[in-house]
Amino acid sequence: MVPARARIVVIGAGFSGLAVAVRLRQAGIRDFVVLEQAPGVGGAWHHNTYPGCRCDIPSHLYSLSFAPNPQWTHTYSGQAEIRAYLEGLVERFGLAAHLHTGVAVDGAAWIEAERCWRVRAGGGTVDAQVLIAATGPLHEPVVPAVPGLERFAGHTMHSARWDHGYDLTGKRVVSIGTGASAIQYVPAIQPRVERLYVVQRTAPWVMPHRNRAISDRERWLYRHLPFAQRLVRGAVYAGREALVVGFVKRPGLLGRLEAVSRAHMRRHIADAGLRERLTPDYALGCKRLLPSNEWYPALARPNVEVLTGALREVRRHSVVDAGGVEHPADAIIFGTGFRATDARFSEAVVGRGGLSLAAVWQGSPTAYLGASVPGFPNFFKLLGPNTGLGHGSMVYMIESQVEHVLRAIRRLGADERAVLEVEPGAYDRYNAEIDARMRGTVWDTGGCTSFYIDANGRNAGLWPDWTWRFRRRARATGAYTVRAGPHPLSGVGARPGPSDRPGRR
Numbered sequence: 083m084v085p086a087r088a089r090i091v092v093i094g095a096g097f098s099g100l101a102v103a104v105r106l107r108q109a110g111i112r113d114f115v116v117l118e119q120a121p122g123v124g125g126a127w128h129h130n131t132y133p134g135c136r137c138d139i140p141s142h143l144y145s146l147s148f149a150p151n152p153q154w155t156h157t158y159s160g161q162a163e164i165r166a167y168l169e170g171l172v173e174r175f176g177l178a179a180h181l182h183t184g185v186a187v188d189g190a191a192w193i194e195a196e197r198c199w200r201v202r203a204g205g206g207t208v209d210a211q212v213l214i215a216a217t218g219p220l221h222e223p224v225v226p227a228v229p230g231l232e233r234f235a236g237h238t239m240h241s242a243r244w245d246h247g248y249d250l251t252g253k254r255v256v257s258i259g260t261g262a263s264a265i266q267y268v269p270a271i272q273p274r275v276e277r278l279y280v281v282q283r284t285a286p287w288v289m290p291h292r293n294r295a296i297s298d299r300e301r302w303l304y305r306h307l308p309f310a311q312r313l314v315r316g317a318v319y320a321g322r323e324a325l326v327v328g329f330v331k332r333p334g335l336l337g338r339l340e341a342v343s344r345a346h347m348r349r350h351i352a353d354a355g356l357r358e359r360l361t362p363d364y365a366l367g368c369k370r371l372l373p374s375n376e377w378y379p380a381l382a383r384p385n386v387e388v389l390t391g392a393l394r395e396v397r398r399h400s401v402v403d404a405g406g407v408e409h410p411a412d413a414i415i416f417g418t419g420f421r422a423t424d425a426r427f428s429e430a431v432v433g434r435g436g437l438s439l440a441a442v443w444q445g446s447p448t449a450y451l452g453a454s455v456p457g458f459p460n461f462f463k464l465l466g467p468n469t470g471l472g473h474g475s476m477v478y479m480i481e482s483q484v485e486h487v488l489r490a491i492r493r494l495g496a497d498e499r500a501v502l503e504v505e506p507g508a509y510d511r512y513n514a515e516i517d518a519r520m521r522g523t524v525w526d527t528g529g530c531t532s533f534y535i536d537a538n539g540r541n542a543g544l545w546p547d548w549t550w551r552f553r554r555r556a557r558a559t560g561a562y563t564v565r566a567g568p569h570p571l572s573g574v575g576a577r578p579g580p581s582d583r584p585g586r587r
Contacts, residue, residue: 084182084204089498090114090491091201091210093187096125098464098480099216100168101146104175105484108148111491116177117203119186123172124165126220132244132263134270135161136293138373142315143322143475149174150311152304158293158373189430192459197499197567199460211498212491215431216464219422219543226258226418230396237413241267242420252276253412256401258393260286262372264417268386269376278386279401279409281393284530285359287343287366291373323548325473329367330546333524340366350378359390367472368528422470422543423447423536433458445537448513451556452545453483454504460494462487468516469552470534470543472525478549486556493559499567508561519546 090106092099095118103116120128137144141154144164151167159167172178185204190213193200199213223240225231231238239245241263254277257268265286272278304311328336343366351357360381362369381388391404400410428439428447434457439447442457449455452469453462464487469479494500520526520541525534534543545552 084117084185084206084208085115086207087209088113088115089210090212090214091190091199091208092116092214092216093190093201094118094125094216094218094221094464095120095123095181095183096127096216096218096221097146097168097477098218098484099123099125099214100171100177101477101480102214102216102464102484102487103177103180104146104149104171105488107175107177107180109488109492114180115208116181117185117187117201117208118181118183121184122165122169123181123183124168125218126242127161127165127168129221130161130242130244130263131246132241132267132270134266134376135263136266137161137164138262139322139475140318141296142311143318144477146171146477147315147481150304150308150315152301152308152311154296154301156293156295158291187430189432191432192434192461194434197459197501211494211500212460212462213431214462214464214487215427215466217425217427218465219425219470220420222421222425222427223416224418224421225416226392228258228393228396231414233398234396234411234414235398236411238416239413240416240418248413250275250413254410255279256281256393256409256411256414257417258414259417259419260284261417261419262370263419265372265374265377267415267417269374269380272380272383272386276385277410279389279403279411280381280386281389281401281403282359283390283392284364284369285362286369286372287340287362288346288377289339289343289371289373290346291375293373319474319478322474323550325367326548328524329472330519330523333365333367333522333527336366336524339371347378351382353382356381356388359388362530364530365524365528367524368530369532370472419533422533423467431458431461433461446540447536447542448509448516450504450509450512450561451483451486451552452479453486454490454509454562456504456506456509459501459503462490467542468513468545470545471549472534472544474549479545479552482549482553482556485553486559489557489559490562493562493564497567501565501567502562503565504561505563512561516546520544 095116106114122128137159140157141159145151188202190199190201198209201208223242237248250271251274253275255275256279258281260282389403393401395402400408402408431439447467449466452466464483523546525541534541536542
């Protein structure tokens with residue numbers, strides 16, 4: 083049963099929610115709850131169970147540094163193994179008493195008079211001094227508005243909500259999208275279906291995949307000499323960080339990687355016309371770089387046809403492509419990603435003055451270190467605006483943010499009515515710097531549109547620099563001001579400080 087009050091409420095039990103829960107316990111903080119709407123933990127790795135689902139970041143880097151896993155079976159882990167790792171954290175660090183699954187959070191509002199967050203969850207409310215939103219950017223699937231979709235008589239599903247009860251064997255399947263999910267499930271389902279139409283609006287840059295099995299000898303070494311695994315993790319991190327040189331500093335250097343990708347395609351696609359359709363018309367790195375050894379061979383199979391451009395129409399038993407050609411269909415699969423920069427959750431978090439995050443942002447999410455917004459006291463967003471990466475592990479960014487949040491919480495001390503808030507000036511300067519750094523990057527000059535870009539054309543998704551610089555900045559909490567709670571006898575609060583000024587609107 084969810085308590086009526088807790089010092090800290092964490093929303094979400096994916097990587098970021100579990101990471102902050104572990105670190106809270108390690109810091110000696112026990113008065114917190116983690117609310118998760120799904121029946122189990124794992125976040126994106128709980129919901130995404132489509133065939134072939136696998137992480138495209140190496141296993142040794144895509145795990146918490148303070149909770150290494152010497153038992154990874156592959157250098158790039160599959161969904162089930164990652165979910166098992168996250169589930170293991172609950173027992174390993176004693177999180178069960180704090181965890182409440184199957185509890186949907188409907189909204190949260192700052193109550194100024196009581197200096198607390200009132201969270202509507204599970205049919206009741208929870209009051210908390212601190213609210214941490216660990217909802218992540220990859221939890222709300224996007225289904226495009228295709229004309230006529232509502233009259234389709236066949237089966238539809240999104241890759242993030244895969245229907246394992248529907249048998250694709252012998253079916254005529256339309257797969258919409260060519261991003262990170264489609265590039266994995268398309269090769270997995272291709273041998274089973276009668277006909278597969280892959281609808282491609284934008285061709286991805288695809289690189290050879292270096293996934294391999296990790297030997298028993300290696301796992302033995304990691305179990306008995308943990309330092310060896312830390313060395314591998316460090317080497318993987320350094321290799322990934324090297325991509326920043328091309329993505330951010332000198333995009334012209336990416337031509338060498340483009341040549342590798344083109345050669346990878348030529349090895350598997352003999353048809354010159356198909357190669358032309360599969361060749362991107364934007365710079366490598368502008369969209370997420372995808373690794374796969376199965377994508378191109380699958381597209382070259384005789385039962386697969388690549389349809390370029392958006393669908394013109396969906397009919398009862400068919401789809402019509404951009405050229406007006408009708409194709410019979412029994413099922414439609416949407417590999418169309420997530421609402422990464424405009425999640426509905428921002429509409430449900432209401433700060434001081436009755437303004438929601440969505441109302442403050444007005445289509446362009448911004449935050450200090452991706453975590454804090456003026457007008458939202460004692461509130462932190464993990465994996466918030468401009469914390470995404472085009473090259474490395476989100477887990478590294480999560481750990482950096484979690485340590486930042488812990489340092490900020492420590493500044494509140496034992497005062498349960500104390501309020502901490504980022505200064506508007508620091509917030510504005512930080513986001514102006516992000517925008518300045520974004521200019522000249524491959525995401526700015528590469529000639530593509532991507533899910534990194536918000537409704538106003540701003541890149542709200544990515545961190546445009548070395549990740550170690552983000553971590554170094556996250557160690558400081560000087561951008562916050564703290565107001566003490568009211569005096570227990572007089573009821574008079576501390577003198578208003580800079581945080582009492584209204585935030586940017």
